[in-house]
Amino acid sequence: MLAIGTLAKRTGTKVQTIRYYEQIGLLPEPGRTEGGQRRYGDADLDRLAFIRHARQLGFTLEAIRELLDLSDNPSRSCAEVDVIAHRQLKEVEARIARLEALRKELKRMLRECSRDTVSDCRVLEVLRDHGACLADHDTGA
Amino acid sequence: MLAIGTLAKRTGTKVQTIRYYEQIGLLPEPGRTEGGQRRYGDADLDRLAFIRHARQLGFTLEAIRELLDLSDNPSRSCAEVDVIAHRQLKEVEARIARLEALRKELKRMLRECSRDTVSDCRVLEVLRDHGACLADHDTGA
DNA sequence: CTACAAGCTACAGTGGGTAGAGGTTCAAGC
């Protein structure tokens, strides 16, 4: 049986984060020593490793909750997992597209900057006047 | 003079967000009607437009605060603005790189999925076992 | 003059944790 600190080290998680996952019901309540300290088994280790890995791939805790539910029911269709992973892929791709647009505009701003005084700084000018901006980020909320 | 709702519409900002910006000192306290309602002028409109545009480019409110300070002192060196914009560019590029790695791994997972039952789902398998993962995301905290 | 949209303040909640205060327990060394 592992103490919380050992589990933390093994999975590269902060101790507080483990308690947080327990609090929101992502990890089951573990057994306790007589003194009230948490003790974990191998199943907990696996589950936490799964969570951390999914987090590293950018899945939200809600998505991870779904994945864990599916994982606990081995007979259910893999298609449901597929849907979640696809959704995540789409989101990652959307974020990349958005960031690429930002990158482009930032580079353009910097390239055109005369590097003199603020009064004729191209960067500030672009920020002031959206019309001078070529990026296709939306002006709406 | 504009009421807060009009200013909100003109800049594509939520009313609450404008009040929030005032609260944290990003927008100056505007004049008020006798009844206590905020009224804004053109300077406020420009300042808020600047803030929103910088937000769309991913600048943090702290960075925007710095940019606004610089913008208010036209004689200062443009180089300081340059530093902030460069910092932002680096951050955007780092985030893109990270997301590209995630995208690659997600695609690989999905490509290899047999689409049968959960018990032999490749996606879950990869999540379970980091060793099966090719992505170079760090395993540490 | 009345209706009601739009404004006001104050506070709570979001996601995904992180940090600290103040107290208790475990395990190793003597």
Place this chain on the structure above:
DNA sequence: GCTTGAACCTCTACCCACTGTAGCTTGTAG
């Protein structure tokens, strides 16, 4: 068996950048 101190416990508050709600007041069009 006793002491020490690292690691544990709970509880609360904080981070960013907002967003939403409750309960009330003000402005304006008809």
